[in-house]
Amino acid sequence: MKSVKLIIILLLFCGAITAEYRINLFWDEFGGECNGFISGTIADDFAFVSGGGSDEVLNGRLISVGEGMTWEAQQVFLINSEEGYFNFWIKDKFADEDFATDPLSIARARPTVKI
Secondary structure: OHHHHHHHHHHHHHHHHOOOEEEEEEOOOOOOOEEEEEEEEEOOEEEEEEOOOOEEEOOOOEEEOOOOOOOOOOEEEEEOOOOOEEEEEEEEOOOOOOOOOOOOHHHHHOOEEEO
16 A cells, blocks of 8 residues: 555656646637747746747747647647746737738637647
């Protein structure tokens, strides 16, 4: 019985030191197009990635897998860090001041975030 408790404690400890957070972004492509962004600060370093392409910043601790690169979601982001502060936000992929200015396009795309 003591060995079972020890194994459980070791597994929990190993899980705690290998923190990985996966953020999956889905949306209805018939309703609109979304693009996820994640920014992060670790110590004094700041960086961000967009979900449209694959990218790695902060020494590989903040990763965008890229759009359409997995079957799990339309865009996937990974955070491989136990420390730092991270922000995630969604914007209309094609919106700017002159084109696709409809403020409801994100609502029609019905984005879903799974962490």
